[in-house]
Amino acid sequence: MDQRNAADFDLFVIGGGVNGCGIARDASGRGLRVGLAEQGDLAQATSSASTKLFHGGLRYLEYYEFRLVREALIERETLLVAMPHISWPLRFVLPHHDGLRPAWLLRLGLFLYDHLGGRKILPPARSLDLHEDPAGAPLKPGYGKAFEYSDCWVEDARLVVLLARDAARRGAEILPRTKCLAARRDEGLWRIRLREAGGAEREVTSRALVNAGGPWVGRIIAETLAIESSERVRLVRGSHIVTRRLFEHDRAYIFQGADDRIVFAIPFETDFTLIGTTDRDHEGAPGEAVCTPEEADYLRAAASEYFRAPVAAEDVVWTYSGVRPLYDDGAKSATAATREYVLSLDAPGDAPPLLNVFGGKITTHRRLAEAAMAKLAPRFPQAGGAWTARVPLPGGDFRHDEPGRLIGALLTAYPFLDPRWARRLVRAYGTEAREILGEARNAEDLGRRFGHDLTEAEVVWLMEREWARSAADVLWRRSKLGLRLDAGEAAALDAWMEERTAGAPAPRHGPVTETV
Incomplete structure (x- = not known):
């Protein structure tokens, strides 16, 4: 019997975050039969707990991650065109802080930021006089100079749902609230045991398996798949606070901290301000991540260093926290750990392939999906080529400026x-x-x-x-x-x-x- 016809799916994805749904969408559009199981709701964990930006990562230039920054910068406008309803341009104001990074270094970084990614839609960086520009009004009077540059906002959880919808309308079977209990190789296929929310269990087969479990990627390898691996994931917690609206204009701020970290203060849902994020190594279950009182105090203090009116505890109306599944590259601090994604292919001999997804940024989810399909392409010669660049997501079929x-x-x-x-x-x-x-x-x-x-x-x-x-x-x-x-x-x-x-x-x- 033809193995393709014997399998329920060509590709089965574990994990309904941005990477899993991005891969499912890409593969479905290439003509593959795709299934995806997510143990909770779509985007229930890390992918709904981001800072909600499509950005190159200005601070990553300090760690010489030029390839990552360039790829992300290029993707900003590619994604903006494809989803103009849930993503839009946002200007960031970076006040110069005496005693921290010198002005010439900031200017050099922003020059690179403007030119690494072939920017066409977004306006370039410029200098600001905070004594005259409205962006200076909410800040302490000691801040006189600033730089302004472009990145993009994105509704992160809606992005994931729209990726899943696009995958489904191209033929994928999307299974939220469905836990993958076990998967094993058997006679050239993956046999995958699933349990739905009501308790019913079933087994499906697939020619290839993708582990896009996010913070659970290591646990899936060790427990669900029972495979030994030397690769490790570093769990880093990023926490955010949401306050009452702290300023009237529609630009965001990026603040430098004395600890070399940066904190964003972003207009949020019209009447609020989003402040984040932290970088802390996370111990314990990924699903139990919360913004601790210490992290909330840290974020309030970081913003209060710049704002004329201190951010008080009673200003905070909501907090959230997510766990980033970074590839463990041995960096000394969570802040310095690489944001590069790593795709690890396990395909001994003629065995059905397993692709494990480590790390990644929401900005590069589409490129990660293309890279994943390139890894799996030899097993699927019938599949089409890359197709997702600038293709609208559901509801996004209009111009970015409309x-x-x-x-x-x-x-x-x-x-x-x-x-x-x-x-x-x-x-x-x-x-x-x-x-x-x-x-x-x-x-x-x-x-x-x-x-x-x-x-x-x-x-x-x-x-x-x-x-x-x-x-x-x-x-x-x-x-x-x-x-x-x-x-x-x-x-x-x-x-x-x-x-x-x-x-x-x-x-x-x-x-x-x-x-x-």
Whole structure:
């Protein structure tokens, strides 16, 4: 029997973060039969706990990681074109701090940053006089000079969900809340045992296996696959705090610390400021990462060194933390550990291949997926070539400079929306916002309102198209409306979703009513 026909999948991916979903999307678009299992919700761990930037990593230049920075800089604009609804340009203000990095060094770094990646869309760096520029108003008067440069914002968890949706509409089977219990090689195939959220188990077969388990990558190798490996992952915790809005303009800050680290202060969800991140080696289970009081104090102190008004504990409205699965290169500190991704192929003889994914940045997820497919290409001569560059994700089929036009058109078509509501819908769903609103003539046509501007129509969309099953899925990953709804409203949403799920037919493994 033809081995291809004997297997359920050509490629099976363990892990529903940005790298796993990126690989699934790439492989599906090349014509391979792809399955993906994620033990929790999509983007439930590291991929929803980032600083939410597509950036080259300015500070990595100090560690001479020029290849990584160049690749990331090139990717910023490639990704911006493909997802203009969930990613947009952001200007960063870097105040010069006497006694830290000299101005000439900052200027040199920004010159390299502007020219390493073939920048075309984003504006170049420039100098600022903080005594005259509005960016200086929130800062202490001792800061007079600054530099301003470009990077991009990205809605990280929505990125992951859209990658999964694009993979599904190209034929992939996406299985959130499905744990991979074991996988073993047998007669030229991988036999993979899965357990769904309800407890049902099944076995599938695949010609190749990708371990994109993020912080769990090492545990999957040792326990799930029972394979000995000398490669190690270094777990580094990055924590963030979200405060009330600390400044009025729409630019972000990048602050230098006396410990050589940098901290960002970024406009967040209109009424808030995001401050992060830390770099601490993480002990314990990856899923138990939290922003410790010490880390929150560190971030408040780092920002207070620059802001005219100190950031107080009562200013903090939310904290979050994620664990980065870095390749253990033996660096002395978590800050110095490489952000380069490492793809380790285990394919002895004619055995079905295993690809382990270590490290990576959200900015380089697409290039990582291409590199992964290049490693696996010899086993799949029927597969197509690289295709993902600048190909829009669902809802992203418009120009990067057109969100304002889409928002205006939505307000015209649905006069009951207010500008903030319309902007949120476009920034989350792009051109698909109209599908959520449908034929509604007023807000009541959208069904129950769960709090703020979250309606039944939107929640149904998220359940049917984006695998949402709980209030946390909706409020903290598909959106950040958890900052708006109170505990009672979140509990009511949870109960409504649970009731709807219980009365619904067995969930589909991919989005409904979608075609390529």
